[in-house]
Amino acid sequence: MNEITIGILLLAGLLTMLDWRQGLVMCVVVGIAQDPLRKLAPGQPVYYVVLVGIIFGIAWIRAALVRVPLGPSVIRGWRQNLKAPFWLFLCLVIAQAFHTFVRYGSATMMGIGLLVWLAPIPAVVLAYQYASRRGVLGVRRWMLFYSVVALICLSGVYFEYIGLTWRTLGEIGEGQVIYDVGTVLKAHSGFFRASEIAAWHTATIACFVFILSLGKKPTLFRILFALGLIALLVSLGILTGRRKMLVEITIFISTYLFLVAWLQRGMARLGMAVLLMGFVGYVGIVGFIAPDLVQNSYSKSMTVENAQQIEGYAVRGQSVFADLPRRVNAVGLQPLVWAVENFGWFGAGLGTGSQGTNDIAEQHNINRWAAEGGLGKVAMELGIPGLLLAAWLVVALGRHLREQLAMVAKISPQHMRVAYGLVAFLVANAATFTVATQAYSDLFILLILGWCLGFLLAMPALAARGDGLKKKPAPRHRYDPLPPAGYRPSRPAVFPQASAQRKP
Structure with a gap:
C-alpha cells in the first residue's frame, strides 16, 4: 500500500470518527479513489476493492458509540x-x-x-x-457530491479513448478485447478498474442527475441541462463497451x-x-x-x-x-x-x-x-x-x-x-x-x-x-404594534384590547 493510499485512509477515517455522518461522504471519496490507487500500487493487490468498507465500518462503529440505533x-x-x-x-x-x-x-x-x-x-x-x-436536503447534497466526484473519475474513459497512456487508465489485468461487427474493439474503463464498473457509475450518475433536476420545483433550464448531461453520459458509457x-x-x-x-x-x-x-x-x-x-x-x-x-x-x-x-x-x-x-x-x-x-x-x-x-x-x-x-x-x-x-x-x-x-x-x-x-x-x-x-x-x-418544507409565518394584524429592535420581553405582553375582549 503506497503512501497516498495510507494518507487518504487516515484522513477519511479521522473525519468519520469526528462525525459519523461524514462517513457517507468519505466513503464516496475512498470508493472512487481506490481503483486508480490500486493501479499505482505494486502488484495491484485485490484488497483495494474493500478499502471503502473500512471507512464504512468506522462510520458504523462511531454511530454505535454515540448510541445511534442501528437495528x-x-x-x-x-x-x-x-x-x-x-x-x-x-x-x-x-x-x-x-x-x-x-x-x-x-x-x-x-x-x-x-x-x-x-x-x-x-x-x-x-x-x-x-x-x-x-x-x-442532506440526501440531495450527498447525491450531488457523488455525481460530481464520479463524473470527474469517469472522464478517464475519454482520456483512455483518445490514446493517453497514464498508469491510472485502463482495466486491471489483460483487459477486454471485443470481437464483433467484423472488427476488433476495446472496452475502456478510464480510472475505474473494469469497464462494467465504469458503465454502472455512468448510468447511476445519469439517474441521480435526473432526480436532482426534478427534486425541487422543475424548471425548463434544469430539465434541458439534465437531458444534455444524460446524453453526454450515454456517449461516454458507449465507450465502455457495456x-x-x-x-x-x-x-x-x-x-x-x-x-x-x-x-x-x-x-x-x-x-x-x-x-x-x-x-x-x-x-x-x-x-x-x-x-x-x-x-x-x-x-x-x-x-x-x-x-x-x-x-x-x-x-x-x-x-x-x-x-x-x-x-x-x-x-x-x-x-x-x-x-x-x-x-x-x-x-x-x-x-x-x-x-x-x-x-x-x-x-x-x-x-x-x-x-x-x-x-x-x-x-x-x-x-x-x-x-x-x-x-x-x-x-x-x-x-x-x-x-x-x-x-x-x-x-x-x-x-x-x-x-x-x-x-x-x-x-x-x-x-x-x-x-x-x-x-x-x-x-x-x-x-x-x-x-x-x-x-x-x-x-x-x-x-x-415536515422536513425541508417552508412554513409560512403566522399573519400579523395590521394594527398590531411592532416591538422596537432588540426588544426581548421577560414575560408575555398583555395588550389592553386583548384583555378587554377576554372572557371571564
Missing part, C-alpha cells in the same frame, strides 16, 4: 411488513455460507459470499439514520414517469402506456445486446472502420426482434434451469457465482455460467428456497413502499419526487441485475444501493414531520 426495527413499518421475510432470508444466507465452507473448505469464498449478500443491510440502516438527521447501462437508464426513466402518472388522478392510462413502453424498451435492449460477457465499443481507429461498424450495427439490429425470444430465454430461464440441473435445488453454495472467487471455482471445477443472469446467480448461490424467499421479500417491500409513498404524495411533492426517483433507480438496477451480474459483486456498488434504499425508507418519516 432494522428503527425503520418505519419494519415490524409489520418486512420483519418475517427479512429474517428468514438472512438465516438462509448464513446456512448457505456454511454449506460453502463444508463443501469446498474455503473461508475466502464464504467470506466473499457473505460480503456480497449482507453488505447492503447495514448500509440501509445507516443511510436511514443519516437521512433522518440531515433531511431531504451497452447494458442503457437498460438501467431506460427502465429508470420509464419507471419514474409511470409512478408519477399512475398516482395522479385520471392518468392511470398514461401510466400503463409508459410502463408498456419501458417494458418494450427493456426487452428490446436485452435482445440487442445478447447475453454474452463481452460487448461492443468504439475503437481508437475510427477512419476506415467507422462505416463498417455502423453497417454492422444496422445488420445486427435487423435480427433483433427475430432473436428476442431466444435471447430473453438465454438470460432468464436457461441459467435458472441449468443451475438446478447441475447443482440441485439447494444450489452450489454462497459465493460460488460472485466475482473474486474465480481461482477457487477453477480448483473445484465449478462452472459459473449460470451466474451471468440474475435468476441463475440466485439459484446457484441460494438455491430454489433463496429464489422463493427473495421473491417474498421483494413483494413485501413493494407493498410497504406502496403504502408509504401514497402518504408521501399527499403530504409533500418535494419528498415525493425524490422518493419516486429512488424507487425508479432501484427498479432499474433490479432489471440490470437480471441481464448482467458482474458489477453487483463490487462492495462500493452494493453500499450505494443500500444507501439509496435507506434514503427511500426514510422519506415517509421526513415528509410526516
